[in-house]
Every structure is written in C-alpha cells, then in structure tokens.
Amino acid sequence: MQIEKYYHKSDALVVGTGLAGLRAALALADAGIDTITISKVYPTRSHSVAAQGGIAAAIAHASDDSTELHMWDTVKGSDFLGDQDAIEMFVNEAIKTVYEMEHMGVVFSRMPDGRIAQRRFGGHSRPRAVYAADYTGHVLLHTLFEQCIKKKVRFFNEFFVLKLVLRDDGVVSGVIAWDIRNGGLHIFNAKATLFATGGFGRAFKITSNSFTNTGDGLALVLREGLPIEDLEFVQFHPTGLYRLGILVTEGARGEGGYLLNGKGERFMERYAPERMELAPRDVVARAEQTEINEGRGIDGKDYVYLDLRHLGAEKIKERLPQIRELAMNFLGVDPIEEPIPIQPTAHYQMGGIPTTKRGEVLGDGKTEIIPGFYAAGEAACVSIHGANRLGTNSQQEAITMGRISGQAMAEFVKKAALFPIPKEAVEEAEAHVRKYLEGKGSVRPFELREKLHEIMTGKVGIFRNEKDLSQAVKEIRELEEEIHHIHVEDKGMKFNLDLQEALETENLLVFSEVIAAGALNRRESRGAHYRVDYPKRDDENWLKHTLAWKTPEGVRFDYKPVVITKYQPQERKY
Ligand SMILES: Cc1cc2nc3c(=O)[nH]c(=O)nc-3n(C[C@H](O)[C@H](O)[C@H](O)COP(=O)(O)OP(=O)(O)OC[C@H]3O[C@@H](n4cnc5c(N)ncnc54)[C@H](O)[C@@H]3O)c2cc1C
Numbered sequence: 001m002q003i004e005k006y007y008h009k010s011d012a013l014v015v016g017t018g019l020a021g022l023r024a025a026l027a028l029a030d031a032g033i034d035t036i037t038i039s040k041v042y043p044t045r046s047h048s049v050a051a052q053g054g055i056a057a058a059i060a061h062a063s064d065d066s067t068e069l070h071m072w073d074t075v076k077g078s079d080f081l082g083d084q085d086a087i088e089m090f091v092n093e094a095i096k097t098v099y100e101m102e103h104m105g106v107v108f109s110r111m112p113d114g115r116i117a118q119r120r121f122g123g124h125s126r127p128r129a130v131y132a133a134d135y136t137g138h139v140l141l142h143t144l145f146e147q148c149i150k151k152k153v154r155f156f157n158e159f160f161v162l163k164l165v166l167r168d169d170g171v172v173s174g175v176i177a178w179d180i181r182n183g184g185l186h187i188f189n190a191k192a193t194l195f196a197t198g199g200f201g202r203a204f205k206i207t208s209n210s211f212t213n214t215g216d217g218l219a220l221v222l223r224e225g226l227p228i229e230d231l232e233f234v235q236f237h238p239t240g241l242y243r244l245g246i247l248v249t250e251g252a253r254g255e256g257g258y259l260l261n262g263k264g265e266r267f268m269e270r271y272a273p274e275r276m277e278l279a280p281r282d283v284v285a286r287a288e289q290t291e292i293n294e295g296r297g298i299d300g301k302d303y304v305y306l307d308l309r310h311l312g313a314e315k316i317k318e319r320l321p322q323i324r325e326l327a328m329n330f331l332g333v334d335p336i337e338e339p340i341p342i343q344p345t346a347h348y349q350m351g352g353i354p355t356t357k358r359g360e361v362l363g364d365g366k367t368e369i370i371p372g373f374y375a376a377g378e379a380a381c382v383s384i385h386g387a388n389r390l391g392t393n394s395q396q397e398a399i400t401m402g403r404i405s406g407q408a409m410a411e412f413v414k415k416a417a418l419f420p421i422p423k424e425a426v427e428e429a430e431a432h433v434r435k436y437l438e439g440k441g442s443v444r445p446f447e448l449r450e451k452l453h454e455i456m457t458g459k460v461g462i463f464r465n466e467k468d469l470s471q472a473v474k475e476i477r478e479l480e481e482e483i484h485h486i487h488v489e490d491k492g493m494k495f496n497l498d499l500q501e502a503l504e505t506e507n508l509l510v511f512s513e514v515i516a517a518g519a520l521n522r523r524e525s526r527g528a529h530y531r532v533d534y535p536k537r538d539d540e541n542w543l544k545h546t547l548a549w550k551t552p553e554g555v556r557f558d559y560k561p562v563v564i565t566k567y568q569p570q571e572r573k574y
Contacts, residue, residue: 049137081230
C-alpha cells in the first residue's frame with residue numbers, strides 16, 4: 001500500500017490542545033511566532049474540558065490566604081517530594097494566571113459582592129479554588145481556544161502523533177503524525193516542539209479520564225531513549241461514580257458533602273480527624289479502600305456513599321449542576337434525594353517528562369537541556385506535585401506552565417536554526433504504522449488492553465506489594481511482546497479506529513511497565529504510592545525523584561535529589 005507524505009514547516013509546534021498546549025500556543029502567537037498545534041481530537045474535546053471543581057490561586061477573596069500558605073499546603077500535600085523552587089514560582093504565578101484568564105473572558109462564579117468566589121478543596125488550608133460552577137475546565141478551555149483562533153494559530157486537528165524526531169545530534173526538530181481523517185503521514189518540521197499530551201488514566205480499568213488519555217507523549221519520549229520522572233505516583237481520586245469511574249468533583253466535598261460507609265458512619269473521622277473529607281486525595285482514597293476491603297462498603301460491596309442531600313436542592317443546582325446530571329444520567333441517582341454510590345478512580349499522573357522550571361525537557365532527567373524540546377501540563381514533571389497533587393493545582397499548572405513554556409520557546413525560536421528531519425525518522429514512523437496494517441497476527445488490540453486493565457487496577461492500584469508488583473512487571477512485558485502480533489481488522493488509513501486503538505494500546509504498555517517497575521523499586525510509602533510491605537515514608541533512602549529509562553532488559557533507574565528550600569520534611573498529619 002502506498003502511504004502519502006505531506007511536509008509542513010513552522011517555527012513552533014505544540015502537540016496537544018488541552019489547557020497547557022493552548023496556553024503555550026497563545027504565548028507563542030502573542031510573541032509573533034508562527035505556531036502549529038496538533039491534536040488527536042478537536043481541541044475542545046481535550047480532557048481539560050472535563051475539569052470540574054476549580055483552579056487554585058491565593059487571591060485571598062474568601063479568607064486570609066497567602067502564597068506562603070499555598071506553597072506550604074502544596075509541599076505538605078506532595079509528601080515533601082515536590083521541588084520547592086518550582087512550587088514557589090508556581091504559587092506566585094498562579095495569581096496572575098487567574099486574573100489573566102478572567103480578563104480573556106472566563107466567567108468565574110462570584111461572591112455576593114461581585115468579586116471572584118473561592119471554595120474549599122482537599123489539602124488546601126484555605127478556600128482557594130476559583131471556579132465556574134462545576135464546569136471550570138470547560139470555560140477555561142473554550143476561552144483559550146477562542147483566543148488562539150483570534151491570534152491565527154494554525155490547527156491540525158485529528159492528527160495522531162506517532163513519533164518524536166530526536167536527531168542524532170541531540171536536537172528535536174519536530175514530529176511525524178498520521179492524519180486520522182484523510183490518511184497519510186504528515187511530517188512537521190519546527191525549531192521548537194512542545195509536548196502537552198496530557199495524562200495516562202486509560203491504563204487503568206476504573207478511571208475518570210477520557211478515552212484520549214493514553215499517555216502517548218510518555219511512550220514517544222521513552223521510545224527515543226529519554227527518561228521519565230516519578231511515574232510510580234498515580235493519583236486515585238476518592239469519588240468516581242461506582243463501576244464507571246466518572247468523576248464527582250472534590251468540589252462536592254468542598255461545598256460540604258460527606259462520605260458514609262455501610263454502617264452509616266462518617267468514617268473519615270478515624271483517618272483524618274481534623275480535615276475529615278477534605279484531607280488530600282491519597283489519604284481519603286486509602287481510607288475509602290480500607291473501609292471497602294474490611295467489609296464496610298455499602299451492603300458489604302465495593303463502594304461507599306457520597307452524601308450531598310443536606311446541602312439542599314438550591315445549592316446543588318447552582319454549584320454542582322454537572323455532578324447532579326452525571327449521577328442522574330449514569331446511575332439514576334438524584335443527589336438531592338439520595339446519596340451517590342462512589343469508589344476510588346485512577347485520575348492523575350504526578351510524574352512525567354522531566355523539565356526545568358521553563359518547560360525545557362531534560363535529556364538526562366537532571367541538567368542536560370535538549371535543544372528544541374519542551375513539555376508542559378500533566379504530561380510533564382516539573383515537579384510541583386511530588387508524590388501527591390492537591391486538587392485544583394493541576395489546571396493551574398497546565399495554564400501557568402503552558403504560558404511559561406510558550407514564552408521560553410518564543411525566546412529560543414528567535415535565535416534557533418531549523419534542523420531538518422532525517423529520512424530515517426520518516427521511515428521509522430511509516431514502519432510503525434505498517435507493522436499494524438500489514439501484520440498477520442490474531443490477537444485483537446482490545447484484548448490486550450483489557451488484560452492490561454486487570455493488571456494495573458488489580459496489582460498496581462491503591463495498595464501495592466512486592467509480589468503483585470513483580471508479577472505485574474512480568475505480565476506487562478509479556479503483553480509488550482504480544483502487541484507485535486496483533487490483528488488490525490481495517491487495513492485503510494482513513495478513520496481507522498482499530499489502528500488508533502492498536503497504536504494507543506502499545507503506548508499504554510510502554511509506560512505501564514515503568515509505573516509498575518517504579519512502584520516495585522520504591523520500597524517505601526509516600527503520597528499516592530502505598531506499599532503495604534513498606535508502610536512508612538523513608539526519607540533516609542527515598543527522599544529523591546525516580547528517573548526511569550526503558551531498555552530491552554527492563555526498566556533502568558537513576559535518581560535526583562528533591563529541591564528543598566524553605567520546608568524540611570516532617571510528619572504529615574491531617
Ligand atoms: C474528570 C476530570 C476532572 C478534573 N478536574 C480538575 C479540577 O477541577 N481542577 C484541576 O486543577 N484539575 C482537574 N483535573 C486535572 C486537569 O484537568 C488535567 O490535569 C489538565 O487539564 C491536563 O491538561 P493538559 O493540557 O496537560 O492535557 P489534556 O487536556 O489532557 O490535553 C492533552 C492533549 O494532547 C493531545 N494528544 C495526546 N496524545 C496525542 C497524540 N498521540 N497525537 C496528537 N495529540 C495528542 C490530545 O488530543 C489533547 O489535545 C481533572 C481531570 C479529570 C480527568
């Protein structure tokens with residue numbers, strides 16, 4: 001079969017059009033840089049659109065909040081693994097981000113006096129979440145998209161990036177993508193490339209993430225022989241709709257909702273007597289899972305209740321309209337009348353592509369900047385969230401780091417040359433697609449994906465141990481072998497969703513091995529990573545970031561120190 005090729009040039013390239021990608025594109029366009037964005041879905045379908053509860057900033061409208069408090073809460077929330085220089089920068093820039101978004105036209109919810117309202121969120125000691133009802137991501141994303149259109153950013157929507165072009169001289173000069181709609185390969189050559197490819201929740205069976213969140217960016221980076229940082233830290237959100245994983249925002253607890261077990265008890269009393277339901281997510285998710293494992297789920301089953309009834313119909317309709325709709329549509333439960341059945345759901349990756357505070361990707365994970373390569377948003381690891389992210393810090397990171405990375409790229413592009421794309425890179429991308437289109441295997445992609453889901457949720461979930469994790473690594477490696485022998489039914493290149501599923505499944509396998517191996521390797525419990533066989537945090541041996549590379553023999557590890565400026569690690573109590 002003939003595969004058509006198309007060539008494009010631009011100064012800057014942004015892969016991903018969620019909050020991070022669009023904010024970066026806007027910063028580039030503002031600096032007069034010719035910018036192309038690529039996304040496998042239409043921009044406003046990026047997962048950012050699903051963000052509900054809010055975006056954190058110490059604008060102190062509803063309390064005596066300060067950037068110092070925001071910093072301390074984030075450091076403590078991260079279980080002291082977050083880099084404090086990055087966190088300090090982040091909390092200061094966060095305030096600017098909120099006002100900037102407001103001035104672009106975002107309609108945030110208001111206090112009676114007309115100022116921007118703020119609500120409580122887990123792990124934040126003050127009401128710090130700025131929000132637009134429970135559609136915060138939706139309004140932020142649509143506003144950024146409009147601004148990018150206005151500034152003439154060039155969009156390539158429904159293009160699937162297959163390969164990052166890392167040249168032999170260590171320079172990144174673009175990407176190669178498949179045009180999902182029309183078929184053919186497109187070669188994008190640019191002076192600077194940003195990965196804002198989002199999260200990896202779809203590696204798990206129960207997840208809040210959209211179908212697009214298959215961690216493609218991580219797999220592409222690992223394939224080029226580059227490291228990924230801290231991938232063992234996976235956030236499980238305490239309130240996913242039972243069996244579906246669809247998210248019920250923490251804003252529901254921020255507004256006063258509480259959790260009940262099968263005996264009708266507010267069980268958080270036993271786990272976080274002070275903060276109760278508004279302890280950080282790692283603490284609440286573990287508490288919930290413990291209740292379930294010890295038979296105190298509802299009717300002894302694997303779920304508990306989130307009760308909002310006492311908030312009253314008016315508040316629920318005004319502040320949490322989407323949650324109500326989701327609960328009614330998917331579970332047939334109206335939260336005004338009944339409690340919502342919920343269980344923990346895989347939600348967010350704390351780790352990612354290691355970058356500097358300007359979004360520059362680090363080739364050795366430590367100090368060596370790769371010319372022309374940037375990463376931002378959930379795909380990147382700066383590291384602001386350390387071992388556990390606080391709710392509402394992620395949209396904030398995506399937009400703030402998107403802006404900062406876009407500005408850094410604009411500076412770089414003005415001085416940089418355009419390095420061509422080697423023809424071997426194009427051949428490699430083509431071979432990758434042909435492997436599936438021309439393969440003669442018999443296993444179907446979804447079968448492998450289902451097996452992976454069982455492994456990840458069953459053995460690499462909230463509670464982890466040596467035996468299960470070793471088994472998980474072994475089983476994932478077997479699946480990585482099998483993927484080369486799968487059968488893709490559709491042989492065409494236009495809207496071949498079977499092909500897309502195969503490509504994404506391979507990507508899931510590539511980085512899932514890193515999650516499992518990293519979890520096996522880290523013999524302590526910290527933040528979201530909990531080892532029942534090593535239940536204590538071990539600062540002496542493990543107060544360090546993991547860097548992981550894929551090798552044919554398995555995952556190779558190295559480490560780098562945590563940046564500690566103001567706050568020494570201490571016991572974490574809530
Ligand atoms: C249900 C839900 C609710 C949330 N609520 C909140 C909240 O209230 N507050 C908060 O702070 N955080 C929240 N989060 C987290 C937060 O929304 C995300 O971390 C953040 O929006 C990620 O933004 P992003 O720009 O990094 O990635 P995304 O928005 O996920 O965008 C990724 C982009 O990459 C593109 N892409 C990926 N792979 C490829 C490929 N191979 N080729 C081409 N394009 C590709 C996609 O098309 C997409 O455009 C929530 C998350 C979920 C799932």
